[in-house]
Amino acid sequence: MDLFTHLVVGALTYLLFMRDVTLDFLPLAVFFSVLPDLDIFLMPLKRVFKSNYFEHRGGSHSYIIGIIITSIIGGIYSILRQESFFIVWIIGSLFYGLHVSMDLLTTTRIPYLFPISRKERSFNIEKAGSFFTMVNSVLFFVGSMLIFIISADIIALTFFIDFYTIFFVIYYLYRISSKLWFSSKLHKNQKYFPGVLPFFFIIFKKEIVENEISLSIVRRSHFSKNQEILNTKTILSDEEMVLFEQGMALCNKYYYFAKWTAVPIFIRKEGVFSIRFFFMETMMHKRNMFIQYDFDLVSQQIISFNRGSGNILNF
Numbered sequence: 001m002d003l004f005t006h007l008v009v010g011a012l013t014y015l016l017f018m019r020d021v022t023l024d025f026l027p028l029a030v031f032f033s034v035l036p037d038l039d040i041f042l043m044p045l046k047r048v049f050k051s052n053y054f055e056h057r058g059g060s061h062s063y064i065i066g067i068i069i070t071s072i073i074g075g076i077y078s079i080l081r082q083e084s085f086f087i088v089w090i091i092g093s094l095f096y097g098l099h100v101s102m103d104l105l106t107t108t109r110i111p112y113l114f115p116i117s118r119k120e121r122s123f124n125i126e127k128a129g130s131f132f133t134m135v136n137s138v139l140f141f142v143g144s145m146l147i148f149i150i151s152a153d154i155i156a157l158t159f160f161i162d163f164y165t166i167f168f169v170i171y172y173l174y175r176i177s178s179k180l181w182f183s184s185k186l187h188k189n190q191k192y193f194p195g196v197l198p199f200f201f202i203i204f205k206k207e208i209v210e211n212e213i214s215l216s217i218v219r220r221s222h223f224s225k226n227q228e229i230l231n232t233k234t235i236l237s238d239e240e241m242v243l244f245e246q247g248m249a250l251c252n253k254y255y256y257f258a259k260w261t262a263v264p265i266f267i268r269k270e271g272v273f274s275i276r277f278f279f280m281e282t283m284m285h286k287r288n289m290f291i292q293y294d295f296d297l298v299s300q301q302i303i304s305f306n307r308g309s310g311n312i313l314n315f
Contacts, residue, residue, distance in 0.1 A: 052255040066096035
């Protein structure tokens with residue numbers, strides 16, 4: 001989920017429950033609601049400590065780490081500002097946890113109980129870095145600033161805040177109920193992915209029977225007919241199947257790619273067998289991020305690889 005949405009949802013949540021009590025801790029709540037995404041500044045440490053948990057959406061996106069970090073920051077803050085440590089720590093833990101909970105709703109897995117458990121999870125309810133929520137968050141931020149600066153009308157500002165609070169509550173309840181409803185009807189080899197807009201979603205089907213790989217991507221909506229994006233069936237030789245398994249293993253070595261669902265597209269040229277892995281979680285307007293591995297059929301060795309983005313229909 002984008003930084004702007006975390007900021008806005010954090011502010012709205014605080015105002016919903018605390019505006020009639022005190023606004024003194026609003027900046028602190030907003031800070032903690034975006035703090036986990038500041039892990040981008042820790043990424044260089046990965047080279048030093050050789051740990052994937054310094055990656056973005058790594059160890060920082062954990063309830064346990066949140067409790068530890070907020071206790072440290074809360075202790076320093078309470079000493080400097082002469083505030084109650086307990087109040088600061090509770091606010092910090094709740095809003096840090098709010099960030100982790102919101103990211104659990106997205107399509108990118110996070111280690112939500114690290115270091116107690118290294119298991120990663122996502123609920124596939126909202127796209128990570130959703131364009132829809134980002135636009136609405138920016139509109140809320142700009143709108144509230146304009147109301148405050150131009151008119152300073154507290155009643156209008158309160159109404160605007162209440163409107164967007166209700167909007168986000170309804171939006172996420174709709175996303176959650178939609179995912180639960182349609183996922184309950186899926187077969188074991190099918191997977192639900194949210195669309196860019198709330199009324200659209202994608203059903204991905206992958207089936208491997210011996211050396212035959214069947215792939216299907218269908219775009220669905222609550223109000224229109226299904227649109228088939230991809231429907232392929234590929235039969236691999238024994239040698240190609242071995243290379244496919246090698247390609248999957250190489251994908252899983254990349255911490256971020258290992259979090260996503262790979263859609264393999266096979267390209268055969270004289271003496272070269274290429275596998276382009278598109279990632280479902282990144283799909284927008286039929287374009288996906290991909291990583292491609294090229295193998296020499298004689299030596300069975302990888303000869304090149306590249307990354308990029310492209311239209312999955314071009315293959």
